[in-house]
Amino acid sequence: MSNATLIYDIRNSRYLNITGRCTLRCRFCPKHNGSKQVHEYQLALDHQPKAEEIIKQLGNVAQFDEYVFCGYGEPTLNLPTLLAVAQVIKQKGGRVRVNTDGLGNLVHRRNILPELAPWIDTLSISLNADTEQAYQTHCQPKLKNSYQAVKEFILLAPHYINSVQVSAIDGLEGVDIQACQTFVESCGASFKHRVLDIVG
Template identity: 55%
Template sequence: MKNPCDPQLVYAIDDSLYLNISNRCTLECTFCPKTQGSHQVHDYDLSITKQPSSDEIISQIELLDDKLIDYKEVVFCGFGEPTLRLQQLKAVASYLKSKNIKVRLNTDGLANLVHKRNILLELKPLIDSISISLNSDDERSYIKHCQPQLKHAYKAVLEFIRLAPNYINDVRVTAINGLEQVNIHNCQQIAYSAGANFLARELDVIG
């Protein structure tokens, strides 16, 4: 059983298991509970004060013992961008693949911009599906809603979406229904043009 003082690195919602491996983002999305000061998802407090090592993450997964196999998939998600911790992400994904577990990555799609190389090549053997937050059909509203720290972030997420289906079989692009000045139909078209699926999320619905 997890020590109650340890951070919540692993949490379950329905039949998926989620991994909370980072508290850092390159975005500061206005619609995100974290930006509004909350780290709560369902009954879980996802606050983490230091970046966990891959061993610490794997130790919490191992507490599940043979229940791990009952989950439909394990998802890198949480209140932080998993690809900012690429080395730990790859180590944990590799551990999960050795157990024959399906692995999904939820990402802001900015990893190639941050790491200055195409990381999809490295993720290809480790990740079964990827969900990329597009959030806007134009740069101006992307900057307004996502507040990127890096220049050219919107261009980078579009390029990441274009590349992803060449490496990962199951690619899903997401945007949020109800965000001001965002045309959800155009977001869907961007996804379809890249050969990806599309999911419209609802504003203020988490998990």
């Protein structure tokens, strides 16, 4: 039995940690800086959790403002669990947010937005850079064409999901935060400034 933290609560939201894998190696990611903790939670995972493991820990959906697929990994890399768990939460009347790096379509080689749309209220996408060069420097993507892919994902997402928020981090060297905001708003999404070192 693993004692990894699959579920953790911050303020009135319940966070779901469904994978430790990631498509990026962000320089600012705490997990590359010796910490796999968010608040008091230890988020290192030794396996990809199945939907049933998460579902039995969901608790009473009425008690939480929303459920957030987050953690130190990219939730769309465990897509079967993400979809199955989000469906259960929605069917119980809960709200679902997915925090993503926006590379799910590149990884899965298809548009996954129609699969996500029925079960997700809010999509939070990390853009993090207004140029490919800055993206490469700060996010160190593992896959080719990642920057193009995240921009395409941001363009597509508002066609499927009502609430799409896209973030960039204030203070990353070489990043023009205003240019990020202009691009995001031109796609019909809303822009969110993030502050370095605050996760969740």
